[in-house]
Amino acid sequence: MKATSPLLRRRLLALALAAASVGSVYAATPADAPAKAKPDVVADHIDTSVNPGxxxxxxxxxxxxxxxxxxxxxxxxxxxxxxxxxxxxxLRKISEDAAADKGAKPGSDEQKVGDFWTVAMDQPLADRLGATPLKDELARIDAVHDVNSALDEAFALHQIGVGPFFDVGITQDEKQSDVMAVHLWQGGLGLPERDYYFNPEKGVAKVRAAYVVHLQRVFHLLGKSDAEAATSAKQVMALETALAKASRPLAELRDPEKNYHKMAPTELTAGYTPSIAWNTRLAGWKLPASTVIVGQPEFYKSLQAELAKTPVAVLRDYMRAQLVDTYASYLSQDFDNEHFDFYGRTLNGQAEQKPRWKRxxxxxxxxxxxxxxxxxxxxxxxxxxxxxxxxxxxxxxxxxxxxxxxxxxxxxxxxxxxxxxxxxxxxxxxxxxxxxxxxxxxxxxxxxxxxxxxxxxxxxxxxxxxxxxxxxxxxxxxxxxxxxxxxxxxxxxxxxxxxxxxxxxxxxxxxxxxxxxxxxxxxxxxxxxxxxxxxxxxxxxxxxxxxxxxxxxxxxxxxxxxxxxxxxxxxxxxxxxxxxxxxxxxxxxxxxxxxxxxxxxxxxxxxxxxxxxxxxxxxxxxxxxxxxxxxxxxxxxxxxxxxxxxxxxxxxxxxxxxxxxxxxxxxxxxxxxxxxxxxxxxxxxxxxxx
Structure with missing residues (x-):
């Protein structure tokens, strides 16, 4: 592609629209200004002080x-x-027109676009609600008391776009392209890629430290004291680092043969993750799969080890962080700003948030x-x-x-x-x-x-x-x-x-x-x-x-x-x-x-x-x-x-x-x-x- 879909082909979301408010490449001409020849589409961009060679x-x-x-x-x-x-x-015009359409039928495309836009633009409503939209999921996380109940909630979170512990997709079987298959992949990280947890370069080390501070602030927003939040952040970072260590580097993920391991769910359970009864778990998702394609089996073996030794309180905190970071942009300003401060400012260098209408x-x-x-x-x-x-x-x-x-x-x-x-x-x-x-x-x-x-x-x-x-x-x-x-x-x-x-x-x-x-x-x-x-x-x-x-x-x-x-x-x-x-x-x-x-x-x-x-x-x-x-x-x-x-x-x-x-x-x-x-x-x- 401009970006090739990964061979796992986890869903491709539309690219985030990321433009600023400066019009097009060429400045508009005032109506009363003398007419000018249109700039050339490429020659106008050239820096003649540079030699092309x-x-x-x-x-x-x-x-x-x-x-x-x-x-x-x-x-x-x-x-x-x-x-x-x-x-x-x-797209803004399309959205505003839909929001203004008082005759849109319930369930129609126009109603969906109009209501989505109206609520998304309502900052006061989001601020009044705070984290309330997540209360049901947070309550279920609070109720986690052992590994099995942690997995109950983890599998529920996957249904709403949160990806704790691993990644999953329903895509074509690489070796039988006319068949849809369940793919299981390494995942569960809050940083963009596994090397962020280990690379010694000073800029990467700075990001690692900032991520722990970000986690601490998220836990503080969820009601923990400063000391409790600091402890939780360090423990979650340790769990993610262990998952990252078990993950394959980016280059190794590009070999389709080496990332293709078809097995029965019972084989995955018995040989790699005894804590996860995959047949039962997939049935809970209404996926009666007789086989699954596992990208990185060794990751799942390490996941089993982490599930077995990680305190339940840490598993709860890990899932809280995963949930909040997925939905922070749609909550009140304190959650939204904290999410931006790390993922926008620290990771990508943005000095300020985009206007709400663009987000x-x-x-x-x-x-x-x-x-x-x-x-x-x-x-x-x-x-x-x-x-x-x-x-x-x-x-x-x-x-x-x-x-x-x-x-x-x-x-x-x-x-x-x-x-x-x-x-x-x-x-x-x-x-x-x-x-x-x-x-x-x-x-x-x-x-x-x-x-x-x-x-x-x-x-x-x-x-x-x-x-x-x-x-x-x-x-x-x-x-x-x-x-x-x-x-x-x-x-x-x-x-x-x-x-x-x-x-x-x-x-x-x-x-x-x-x-x-x-x-x-x-x-x-x-x-x-x-x-x-x-x-x-x-x-x-x-x-x-x-x-x-x-x-x-x-x-x-x-x-x-x-x-x-x-x-x-x-x-x-x-x-x-x-x-x-x-x-x-x-x-x-x-x-x-x-x-x-x-x-x-x-x-x-x-x-x-x-x-x-x-x-x-x-x-x-x-x-x-x-x-x-x-x-x-x-x-x-x-x-x-x-x-x-x-x-x-x-x-x-x-x-x-x-x-x-x-x-x-x-x-x-x-x-x-x-x-x-x-x-x-x-x-x-x-x-x-x-």
């Missing part, structure tokens, strides 16, 4: 970044946030995303735009096929299988053909947190309802108003939401093919298709099954080429002492590189490329690369950068531009990159996969 990211985007500092309410700022700012305005929209997208999406595409996504990108997908597919034929390292037998998979890739562009049915979801005006709990419970029940039924390959895991895209290996599909094609300040028909092919065909369409052939996705066949279709020699040659990319990205050090994890980010880096190569091949078939005429002083080839860089126009705070380096499988924006482009011969030609410049790489160190 020294730092292409800074050359292509530096002018805009200098003039657009990160707003106080943001942890990063760039094209994604500005696009989302435009989406905010549109309400973020929650509304999470709870009612497809309802908003249905209204959004009707009003804001044209049929002409959908057709343009459907056609572009086929152009990229054709270019990919031609490139497969030219590979000198892949055997004819493997090429034939690769062509079969490429031809079978399903494209989903803009929005679903069939909209999700939310009729069973009840939204009212009792409380903001209650509406979110109802939405999370509905989502859990929706996932459970799929078990034992044929796989619905038409379903989307992202909303149309999401600025992102994904490849799903089990469906062998690319999914391209309508918002992903937006460039702020421009209508789709105002952007030349060179820029669009860089911005969409390379960084999105080609990127997502390449995920089907990266180090992870290549292990799935044309039907979406985890199955080895490569010859042994071809797999070896692929790995040799991929290792060159791992080495390249391991060498990048965005923060002192913190390098990019080349193995964890390998799939995204391969997809970026493959997307550029395939998108460029497709662009070379267009009339604009063949005519070769300059626009705003730049050739079509140069504009293609500038269009690609536009997709990663972004800057981030140090805290956000640190979080990404430890917990994200994507490299930071700058290296998603400079890293892959330094392997592309046409880039050297377009900008005259010479030996000795930072963007230049020796021929024997360049990645040569696609």
């Amino acid at each position: 020294d730092d292409f990211f800074a050359f292509a985007n530096g002018g805009w970044l200098k003039n657009n500092p990160i707003p106080a309410e943001e942890s990063q700022w760039g094209i994604g946030q500005v696009v989302q700012n435009e989406l905010y305005a549109k 309400a929209l973020r929650a509304e997208n999470q709870a009612l995303g497809m309802i908003l999406g249905r209204i959004y595409v009707k009003d804001y996504f044209s049929e002409a735009a959908k057709q343009r990108y459907n056609t572009m997908v086929e152009a990229v597919r054709t270019a990919y096929g031609a490139r497969i034929d030219k590979l000198d390292w892949m055997s004819p037998a493997t090429k034939a299988k690769a062509h079969e998979k490429l031809a079978a890739i399903t494209k989903k562009v803009g929005y679903p053909d069939k909209w999700k049915d939310y009729s069973a979801l009840t939204i009212g005006r009792a409380s903001y947190a209650q509406n979110m709990m109802s939405a999370m419970h509905w989502e859990f029940d929706d996932a459970v309802s799929k078990f034992g039924k044929p796989v619905d390959r038409n379903e989307w895991e992202m909303t149309p108003q999401t600025y992102n895209a994904y490849y799903n290996p089990s469906n062998n599909e690319i999914v391209l939401p309508a918002a992903q094609f937006m460039i702020p300040g421009f209508a789709d028909n105002q952007i030349d093919d060179a820029v669009v092919y860089g911005y969409v065909a390379a960084s999105t369409i080609g990127h997502e298709i390449t995920h089907g052939f990266d180090d992870e996705g290549r292990q799935y066949d044309a039907k979406g099954n985890l199955k080895d279709w490569w010859s042994k020699d071809d797999a070896t040659r692929f790995k040799q080429r991929a290792d060159v990319m791992v080495k390249q990205f391991n060498a990048y050090e965005p923060l002192p002492g913190l390098h990019i994890n080349g193995q964890a980010s390998l799939g995204e880096n391969i997809a970026d590189f493959g997307g550029i190569m395939i998108g460029l091949d497709a662009f070379k078939q267009t009339a604009q490329y063949q005519k070769g005429e300059k626009i705003a002083g730049y050739t079509p080839l140069q504009r293609f690369f500038l269009g690609y860089a536009l997709g990663w126009l972004s800057q981030e705070r140090e805290e956000k950068l640190r979080t990404g380096l430890l917990a994200d499988v994507h490299a930071p924006a700058k290296w998603r531009v400079n890293g892959p482009l330094s392997n592309v011969p046409d880039f050297y030609e377009a900008f005259g990159v010479k030996q000795g410049q930072p963007m230049w790489r020796p021929e024997n160190q360049r990645v040569k996969i696609w």
Whole structure:
């Protein structure tokens, strides 16, 4: 993707809409001002003081970044946030119109959106209620008296989106893509990723210390004395640290074979977690599963040990913290502010909270995303735009096929299988053909947190309802108003939401093919298709099954080429002492590189490329690369950068531009990159996969 769905495919919530209140990329012109020529979509962003061969990211985007500092309410700022700012305005109008509709029928989409928005915007109501919306769950936690009753509550919390002890999902069986299966995964951590509990880098150590203070404050808000809260915080941190120690590192989670262990629930109970009678527990969720797929069995063995030795009082405190941190944003200001202080300010560097209306929209997208999406595409996504990108997908597919034929390292037998998979890739562009049915979801005006709990419970029940039924390959895991895209290996599909094609300040028909092919065909369409052939996705066949279709020699040659990319990205050090994890980010880096190569091949078939005429002083080839860089126009705070380096499988924006482009011969030609410049790489160190 812009972000690949994990192979466990735990639900993909719509991206948090994270824009500030500064309009679009280009400032609006007053009505009485003299007319000005519209700035060029890419040339206007360039920093001419930078040589493209020294730092292409800074050359292509530096002018805009200098003039657009990160707003106080943001942890990063760039094209994604500005696009989302435009989406905010549109979604706010949809929400306010629904709230003002006095004739909305009970249970209708309009009633749900209107009531959700009304309550979410009612800060005084949230302040009056305090933690009251959580009283039933907190009372059940208070009643926990042994491991079994702790598990009763833990399994209940999973139904409302809280994830104590482990993670669970109902998704396709990786080796039988036409069957829905129960997946169990490591989980239960309050920090973003297991390495946060151990990495010695001083910024990470500071976050660890701040997390303990955050837990202490949460317990104080729940009524504990300062001394009691401090003790509880240290004990919960010790439990989470033990779970983190048992968890696999980020890079190891990217091997689908090593994270696939199918067994009977009774086998999981007997061999790993005697305290958890999985047959009974799953039946309580109405999941009569004869098998489960366990990602990391050793984690569950360690979980058993922690359950056996951890005092019940600590288990209660752990679940209280998990519950409150999940729902704090929907409670009174004291809970909301405490949650922001750690997760917003400390982890991501935000100086201040976003306005309440933006936070309400973020929650509304999470709870009612497809309802908003249905209204959004009707009003804001044209049929002409959908057709343009459907056609572009086929152009990229054709270019990919031609490139497969030219590979000198892949055997004819493997090429034939690769062509079969490429031809079978399903494209989903803009929005679903069939909209999700939310009729069973009840939204009212009792409380903001209650509406979110109802939405999370509905989502859990929706996932459970799929078990034992044929796989619905038409379903989307992202909303149309999401600025992102994904490849799903089990469906062998690319999914391209309508918002992903937006460039702020421009209508789709105002952007030349060179820029669009860089911005969409390379960084999105080609990127997502390449995920089907990266180090992870290549292990799935044309039907979406985890199955080895490569010859042994071809797999070896692929790995040799991929290792060159791992080495390249391991060498990048965005923060002192913190390098990019080349193995964890390998799939995204391969997809970026493959997307550029395939998108460029497709662009070379267009009339604009063949005519070769300059626009705003730049050739079509140069504009293609500038269009690609536009997709990663972004800057981030140090805290956000640190979080990404430890917990994200994507490299930071700058290296998603400079890293892959330094392997592309046409880039050297377009900008005259010479030996000795930072963007230049020796021929024997360049990645040569696609």
